[in-house]
Amino acid sequence: MSVLLPFGNPAVDEAHRLYDAGLNVFPVIKGTKLPYGEHGMLQMCRMSRSYLRDVMWCSNIAVMTGRLSANLFVLDCDSWESFATIGKELAQHQIQPWIRNGCDGGQYWLRCADGEIVNENRGDMQILGNRLYTLAPPSIHPCGMVYEWISREADLPPVVSIAEMAFLGLQLARSQPQPHREHVLPAVAHRVLVDGNTDGYEGNSEAEYAACLSLICAGHSDADIAELFKVFGPPHYLKAGDRNFRRQVIVKARAWHEAHPMPMKANITTVDHLPYVSWATKRPWPGRSGGIDRAVYLALCERMRMERRTPFRASVREVAELAAVNKETVSKSLHRLEENGYIQHKNETEHSHARMYLLLMPSNGEGECVMARTSLSPTGVYATHTIRDLSGHDVWRHGGLGKSAKACWEMLSQRNATVAEIAEATGRSLPTVRRVLKALQLHGMADETDGTWSASAADSEHLDSVSIAYGTQGRGVKQKHKHVDERERWTSRQITEQVEMWMRKNRQDDGHGSEAVNGGVVDQRIEGGEVRMASDIYHLSLR
Numbered sequence: 001m002s003v004l005l006p007f008g009n010p011a012v013d014e015a016h017r018l019y020d021a022g023l024n025v026f027p028v029i030k031g032t033k034l035p036y037g038e039h040g041m042l043q044m045c046r047m048s049r050s051y052l053r054d055v056m057w058c059s060n061i062a063v064m065t066g067r068l069s070a071n072l073f074v075l076d077c078d079s080w081e082s083f084a085t086i087g088k089e090l091a092q093h094q095i096q097p098w099i100r101n102g103c104d105g106g107q108y109w110l111r112c113a114d115g116e117i118v119n120e121n122r123g124d125m126q127i128l129g130n131r132l133y134t135l136a137p138p139s140i141h142p143c144g145m146v147y148e149w150i151s152r153e154a155d156l157p158p159v160v161s162i163a164e165m166a167f168l169g170l171q172l173a174r175s176q177p178q179p180h181r182e183h184v185l186p187a188v189a190h191r192v193l194v195d196g197n198t199d200g201y202e203g204n205s206e207a208e209y210a211a212c213l214s215l216i217c218a219g220h221s222d223a224d225i226a227e228l229f230k231v232f233g234p235p236h237y238l239k240a241g242d243r244n245f246r247r248q249v250i251v252k253a254r255a256w257h258e259a260h261p262m263p264m265k266a267n268i269t270t271v272d273h274l275p276y277v278s279w280a281t282k283r284p285w286p287g288r289s290g291g292i293d294r295a296v297y298l299a300l301c302e303r304m305r306m307e308r309r310t311p312f313r314a315s316v317r318e319v320a321e322l323a324a325v326n327k328e329t330v331s332k333s334l335h336r337l338e339e340n341g342y343i344q345h346k347n348e349t350e351h352s353h354a355r356m357y358l359l360l361m362p363s364n365g366e367g368e369c370v371m372a373r374t375s376l377s378p379t380g381v382y383a384t385h386t387i388r389d390l391s392g393h394d395v396w397r398h399g400g401l402g403k404s405a406k407a408c409w410e411m412l413s414q415r416n417a418t419v420a421e422i423a424e425a426t427g428r429s430l431p432t433v434r435r436v437l438k439a440l441q442l443h444g445m446a447d448e449t450d451g452t453w454s455a456s457a458a459d460s461e462h463l464d465s466v467s468i469a470y471g472t473q474g475r476g477v478k479q480k481h482k483h484v485d486e487r488e489r490w491t492s493r494q495i496t497e498q499v500e501m502w503m504r505k506n507r508q509d510d511g512h513g514s515e516a517v518n519g520g521v522v523d524q525r526i527e528g529g530e531v532r533m534a535s536d537i538y539h540l541s542l543r
Helices: 008-019 048-055 080-092 188-193 204-217 222-232 235-240 242-259 274-282 290-307 315-321 325-339 382-391 404-414 419-426 430-442 462-472 473-506
Strands: 023-027 059-064 070-079 098-102 106-114 124-129 132-137 147-151 312-316 343-348 356-360 446-447 452-456 514-517 520-523 532-533
Touching: 008 023, 008 048, 008 059, 023 048, 023 132, 023 473, 048 059, 048 473, 070 080, 070 325, 080 106, 080 188, 188 204, 188 222, 204 222, 204 235, 204 462, 204 473, 222 242, 235 315, 235 462, 274 290, 274 404, 290 325, 290 462, 312 446, 315 325, 315 452, 404 430, 404 446, 404 452, 404 473, 419 430
Parallel strands: none
Antiparallel strands: 023 059, 059 132, 070 106, 070 124, 098 106, 098 147, 312 356, 343 356, 446 452, 514 520, 520 532
């Protein structure tokens, strides 16, 4: 006898509650901790809520830790002793986490205010900090026990800081300074100090300033930096002397870093993207598509900075958001850049349609890389700051000032120039340069004096007002929301197909007289057939 039950059960309701609170929820096989198939895409994107009902009625509820769950981390205690010890410490610090039971211990759920937590295995306690998942009630443990909440207040676990959890010695993922070892210096410091290569900088002083800043970003102390310069003895350091170098370079670099905070980078993963930025901003990009190609190349430079490695991962959607253009335009531009020898792409990454990219710079015909020198700021990081803060602004989108205006304004931000000089440097025609300069002048972003143009200072608020005037304000936000929805729907379709395939394969009678039905399980061993909901302890594949 088969009985069909109406849709809906506690697992579906709980999955919706957790999802609506902001957690990354997805299904795993009922009565197990095993996913239905490949689940790596869920480390980068949540499912769409509209798909949860179709896959949760017959599944355990998994929750992914990390940034897609509001920096959720879980203290998973595998013994009653560790469970009691951690609980006592949390109580002493007046921290009230969500508490979930377990077969031999339990879990404490919290969120970190400072970012993702490093995953650690400490014997009878595991710290699930990022890209690892755990089960939420009313899921079923493989031993048959139903998970329950022992304590759960509010819609989300409480937020705590690293400092508040000092008794556990938690670490932030991908942002911890590494112990100094000469062979893992940051790329900029290695190039300047070890290789003695100052290409891309105005002189030794600027190159050593940049090396100093890269060491600060990697978490080195002032004393450590001074010791490194003493060991390698670069030219400007030897000329200035240790005392003057500390005062003139290290102190100023530290002050600049504090005024322009950047995420700490582990030494071993730091890469030098500035030569590519400098090359792209100094060369002309002629033709109707030149402005687009320039924007896309610089967007790839920003992806390289964000990934902190090379080759680096970049999806069309990510590049489109950074370059302030649509996906179709990016795809065409990437093809042109590759044909021209400016980039190389590798295979698609394992869990998404993103590709791995290498940035290239054409040689001068003698096998040497052509790298434009930077005079953008004392550290040579002006271009990076511009990309991150202003280059993706809505004002540069189609219908706004446009990419030609962006190229001209960024060039004038570096130095004053005539119309002819701007046209030569940017690859734009003289009529185009004159047109965009008038538009920039109209909006207070450029001035002319005796035929020489200069850029006027403009912050994000000023660009906001200009984009509002053009009607392009908010397009970037809409684009990001659209891309998130597209990613979620694609991920949801993959997961739903995995669940359907597993259900088709395991729908047959399991040999114990049980059969899966829509919303529950029918036990045919009992006369008349007893219906067990999918949230019950027993499942057809576990009888």
